[in-house]
Amino acid sequence: MRLTARTEYAALAAVELARHVDEDAPVGLRTICEAQQVPSRFLVHILLELKRAGIVASVRGASGGYRLARSPETVTLQEIRDAVEGPSETPAPLTAELAASCRDAAVLCDAWLAAASAQAEILEGTTLADLVARSRAQAEAMYYI
Amino acid sequence: MRLTARTEYAALAAVELARHVDEDAPVGLRTICEAQQVPSRFLVHILLELKRAGIVASVRGASGGYRLARSPETVTLQEIRDAVEGPSETPAPLTAELAASCRDAAVLCDAWLAAASAQAEILEGTTLADLVARSRAQAEAMYYI
DNA sequence: GCACTAATACTCGGATAAATGCTGTCCGAGTTATCATGG
DNA sequence: CCATGATAACTCGGACAGCATTTATCCGAGTATTAGTGC
Numbered sequence: 001m002r003l004t005a006r007t008e009y010a011a012l013a014a015v016e017l018a019r020h021v022d023e024d025a026p027v028g029l030r031t032i033c034e035a036q037q038v039p040s041r042f043l044v045h046i047l048l049e050l051k052r053a054g055i056v057a058s059v060r061g062a063s064g065g066y067r068l069a070r071s072p073e074t075v076t077l078q079e080i081r082d083a084v085e086g087p088s089e090t091p092a093p094l095t096a097e098l099a100a101s102c103r104d105a106a107v108l109c110d111a112w113l114a115a116a117s118a119q120a121e122i123l124e125g126t127t128l129a130d131l132v133a134r135s136r137a138q139a140e141a142m143y144y145i
Numbered sequence: 146m147r148l149t150a151r152t153e154y155a156a157l158a159a160v161e162l163a164r165h166v167d168e169d170a171p172v173g174l175r176t177i178c179e180a181q182q183v184p185s186r187f188l189v190h191i192l193l194e195l196k197r198a199g200i201v202a203s204v205r206g207a208s209g210g211y212r213l214a215r216s217p218e219t220v221t222l223q224e225i226r227d228a229v230e231g232p233s234e235t236p237a238p239l240t241a242e243l244a245a246s247c248r249d250a251a252v253l254c255d256a257w258l259a260a261a262s263a264q265a266e267i268l269e270g271t272t273l274a275d276l277v278a279r280s281r282a283q284a285e286a287m288y289y290i
Numbered sequence: 291g292c293a294c295t296a297a298t299a300c301t302c303g304g305a306t307a308a309a310t311g312c313t314g315t316c317c318g319a320g321t322t323a324t325c326a327t328g329g
Numbered sequence: 330c331c332a333t334g335a336t337a338a339c340t341c342g343g344a345c346a347g348c349a350t351t352t353a354t355c356c357g358a359g360t361a362t363t364a365g366t367g368c
Binding site for chain 1: 146147148150152153154156157160161164180181182222233234236237238239240243247248249250251252253255256257259260261263264266267268271276277279280283284
Binding site: 190203204205206207208209 | 336337338339340341342
């Protein structure tokens, strides 16, 4: 499994937004990309894709920025990935095409699908709220040392 | 999850070889690529990569060809994929780099790793012998209809 | 103090270029079985 | 019948071109806040 840079940046940005979900003011672009060392011109397009997917909302004008469009409990990593990398096609398109005429290909295709869905299951089970909670749990753990 | 064509072809070829594992004669290149509609010039390189990985063996000369180097029970899909796509790096290299300095990134990186390993677990648990067995089981099921 | 205007900071979104990787082809070289030929 | 050589079939492996995707940048345009200016 290999993530594109877009997906990584999108997830990092989403987590950053989830951390500030309680604040009134939207989070500026600079805040996000300074925290994550991401080229800002690039991040703009990624955030736009997240906006089109209904994951983030934006506020224009001075002191504008971005915020989560929905509560962090309802946004999964899978969703972020799909929003940025496009709809997840079949993992093995060539094999899938052969599957109709060749039994071996069909069996193989099922195996690839099983692996893909095992991965998707994890990604769908992980929400932004989970990630923020884990991060805070670790912070507290360090505090007690 | 998206497989490259190389990986798909490699797996199809490996299954084909696994089906003929009991025969004495090696399987010719034409036999494989005619069965799977794969450009033969391309398949050569893929088989070479599988050979370097110790998954298939080759016999040169006339009436030469390819065969499995090991028993089908010991060859997993994960291994085939690694042989062809190169060693599986970390799923999220950029996030991994940030993980050292940023707790959010570390948590996120763990989530990506969890998804990757869930997928790897399935792929490592599926051997060529499994696939051939499933294919034959389906063939028998059709026979009884 | 108030209305109006200019400047500023930010998002929106397409166009575009550079880089990278994937797909597939070509060519020459090496290797072995098979067949033909001559003794 | 046997030895020798030619031929055909096959693998080996690098080089390379075409193409698609990914990554990243640039620029103009729209929008809201803020500051400044004149009345």
